[in-house]
Amino acid sequence: MLKKLLIANRGEIAVRVIRTAKALGYRTVAVYSEADANALHVEQADEAVCIGPAQVAASYLNADAILDAAAKTGADCIHPGYGFLSENSGFAKAIKQAGLTFVGPPENAIELMGSKRRSKIAMQEAGVPVVPGYEGDNAADDELIAAAQDIGYPLMLKASAGGGGRGMRLVESESELADNIKRARSEAKQAFGDDELIIEKAVIEPRHVEIQVFADRHGNAVYLGERDCSVQRRHQKVVEEAPSPFVTPELRKAMGEAAVKAALACGYEGAGTVEFLVDKDRNFYFLEMNTRLQVEHPVTELITGQDLVAWQLMVAEGRPLPLAQEEIELNGHAIEVRLYAEDPANGFTPQTGTLHEFTPAEGEGLRFDTGVRSGDVVSAHYDPMLAKVIAWGQNRDEARRRLVRALEDTTVFGVTTNRHFLSRIIADDTFGAGEATTAFLQQAFKDDPSLAPQALSIRELALSACALSLNSTGQEGWSNAPATVIPMKLEIQEKTVELLVRHSGHKLLVSHGDDQYELLIQSHEQGQLCIIDNGIRQRCQYSRAGDSLYLQALGRSWSVTDITHQPATGAQGAGSGRIQASMDGAIIDVLVAAGDTVQQGQTLVILEAMKMEHPVKADRDGTVAAVHTSSGDQVRRSQLLVELAANETEEQTQ
Template sequence: MLKKLLIANRGEIAVRVIRTAKALGYRTVAVYSEADANAMHVELADEAVCIGPAQVSASYLNAEAILDAARKTGADCVHPGYGFLSENSAFAKACKDAGLVFVGPPESAIELMGSKRRSKIAMQEAGVPVVPGYEGDNASDDELIQAATDIGFPLMVKASAGGGGRGMRLVESEAELADNLKRARSEAKQAFGDDELILEKAVIEPRHVEIQVFADRHGNAVYLGERDCSVQRRHQKVVEEAPSPFVTPELRQAMGEAAVRAALACGYEGAGTVEFLVDMDRNFYFLEMNTRLQVEHPVTELITGQDLVAWQLAVAEGQPLPLTQEEITLNGHAIEVRLYAEDPAHGFTPQTGEIHRFEPAEGEGLRYDTGVRSGDTVSPHYDPMLAKVIAWGQTRDEARRRLIRALEDTTVFGVTTNRWFLSRIIADDTFGAGEATTGFLQSAFADDPSLSPQKLSIRELALSACALGLGNSGQGGWSNAPATVIPIKLEVQGETLELKVRKSGTSLSVSHGDEEYHLEVHSHCDGLLCIIDNGVRQRCQYHRQGDSLYLQAFGQSWSVRDVTHQPAAGSAGTGSGKLQASMDGAIIDVLVAEGDTVEQGQTLVILEAMKMEHPVKADRPGVVAGVHTRAGEQVRRSQLLVEITVIEEKT
């Protein structure tokens, strides 16, 4: 009987594993980097051990530090989660050698399936359909160029040791091949330490469908339905659903049986995912096998009613699988999206910074897997995923409707997210018809102007002005001002807008230029504003952080800055003193500290963006009142970097 589980991972997956393990009576051990000292997974675990600095290579990829943490705490088993060391055969062996049970497959299966070349050969021998291509021992450029002539174009160049789109190239013609081989080798070497390549015939506009398999030590293996992961951006999954709207019962059985053959062929144990490409005629081809729990496993759990982490732990203890194939049934439909701190309007650039407020929506059929809370910081060191948002329904449309509502009602203040982009995908007619292939996002959203920041309407400006007047967190607004006409200046998307607010009791009239909007304040409390708009009661959530105001209403979210009392920038010595990042990028160096005296035009910070260095210079002389960034940090456009106050002259 296993008693204490160490989770060799972080974030939402560590939280997910800890919760099931504790429910089953296990003691749990978290490992964390110095950057994650106050993370949710650390607080949820019974014990926690720091394994190194923020850098992944020195912490979450430091196998010896993780094994030492297991020794210190007396853990008897290790769950690798996904990512990091989860598909590292050397780590699985090291756990075994240290007397620890590795909650995953044997190292031999990890090693075999970690090679696209060797795994493809093994699948051919097991009778699993594979994409025609070349996976020979001789992977020199000359041999691959010759093999490409036999395969035909278009074809895919793939890193044998990799995944996630790295080292992968679509080649349309022979003239493009040599350059793409060179680039793919370079990417593969950098990402995986192995530049071996294979070639595959390109399956144009396919579906990406994967089968969840499970095997135990007693020779049993089953499949738990399929997941459709066709909605992808740059070969990265964005939406996952189960079951697939494209898969028939006959195809599900054929793919499931093929996936079970794949698992048995490599002596598999535990949870695994066999990924297939399915063409328009419903022919399917083996793509790869992920020898771990998948990010998208919740959709399988929701339609089967099973806890896959509990299954993993049972198999690790040597128990037989909880169900036979005949006992596994599918119920309803589930869809998952990955909520990221990223900016769709600017190339999906990762965003960093404090999450001032994070409030998942509540409702029937909703599930959130997350590792963050209000007050946490999105670090530049790790993947910026905030949560997996999953909706279940009796039908696919019910699941879609619930998911759209969940995305619209989820509150994230402080960092830009892809929330609106995700809701657009789920509401799209092509997705709704179940016709999305791997090329869907590229064709439907490549030049979509709606992904760019939209100009705020007079209604949204009026709500912003109203919330600004109310204040929050002890910050006063203009609502107690004696004047009946209050001028306000808001900075919106880099532009300063002048508004006028006229108040009469609880009624407000907000004007900007020739536009005017009327509303009535019904109530407000703890960042929730209730207004009456043309006889209709509406709610708006808001949060003020310094001079920044974050708002959410009508299924939309936006932010503004209050610059009412800031001096106009432009004339010598009269800049605002609030220096912001001009674009998304990385801070290369910070040249000042709080309390330093600076001159106008002096370089204070160096920002790297678009492969160039950009100096951030003082817009006025004065004293540095605050430094809000550090070297190595990823910053977003308009993020406050340095504040300067005026030097008071002595009389």
């Protein structure tokens, strides 16, 4: 009988595993980096051990430190979560050699399925359909280029050791191939320490459908339905749902049986996910097998009524699977989205900062898996996912409605998120009709002007002015004060907005140019304002941090900065030629040198942050005057990287 579980991970998955482990009577041990000393998973575990500094290579990827933590605390089993060391066969082997139990599959299965090249060969031998391509043992550039001529375009370059969209490139013509091979190898090396690539024929606008499988050491294996993960951005999943609106009962059975065949072919144990591409004619092809619990496992739990972490622990203890295939039933529909600290209006750039308030919505059929709470800091060291928001309903439309409402009613103050972008996806007609393919986001939201920051209405300006004034004076001062006029100056999206605020008792009149708006203040508590607007009683939530004010009302959130009492300062706008880091991260490539002539939009530097590469581009035409960084540097947000001087012809016209 296993008694004490160490979770070799962080964030929401560590919190989620701790929840089930405690319910089953296990003692729990958290590990944490110095940056995570006050993290939620540390607080919720029975014991916790610091395993190193913030950098993942020295902490969450430090297998020796994790095994030492297990020895110190007397843990007899280790759950890897997902990411980090979860699919590292060497880690699984080291756990076994230390006399501990790994809550995951055998190291041989991890090693086989961790290689896209070897796993694809194994699936062909097992009779599982695969995408045509090249997975030879010679992956040199010239061999890949030659293979591409035989396969034809468009094609996909993939990191053999990859996952999460990293090291993956769609190549549409021969002229693009060499540069994409270079970039894919670079990403793969950075992310996985292995730059081996394979090539596959691109399946155009497919569905991405995966099957949840489970196997035990007694030869039993089952599948627990499918998940549709077709809504993706940069090959990373954004929305997951179960069951798939595209999969028929006959296709579910065929894919499920193929997935079980794949698991049995590699001697699998525990939770695994077999991913398939499904074309418009419902032909399916093996993509890869993830030898761990998936991020999106909650949707399977909600439609099957099963706790998959509990199943993992049963299998790890040597017990048989709790259900046979014919006993597994699917009920209702579940949809999950990944709530990220990122800015959709600026290329989905990851955001960092303090969560001044984080309050998940509550309601029937809702589930939030999160590892953060109000006051936590979103740093550049780790993935910026704040929570997985999951809604269940008796049918798909009910789940959609609940999920949109949950996103609109969740409060996140302090960092920009993709919350409204997610709600728009779920409410979209194409998604609602069940017709979203992997091309959906690119087609529906490319250059979408609604992703850009929206100007505040006079109503929202009035709410902002009201919250700022009440926060400083208090409700009592308002109700007794004589009528007064207060000038107010706000900074909104790098623009200055001047207001005149007139108040008398509970009435507030805000003027901006020729526009005016009147509100009646019904009640005011710290962080919440109740108003009567055009005869309708409504609530507005807000939070103030210094001069910054964050607000949310009627499903929309925004922020303003009170600069009423700040001295005027000159700000350098776009086109300044001072190219700065958009976030904290590491420089992995510098593409220009002093004296080079560049054009606006040209990539100058490649910045790696939060497991992704981000191009830093020129904001004007010009000549590189100075380069202030080099490959391997760790940089901070807004740090100067490159300076551009105007071209001679440009100077003459000015």
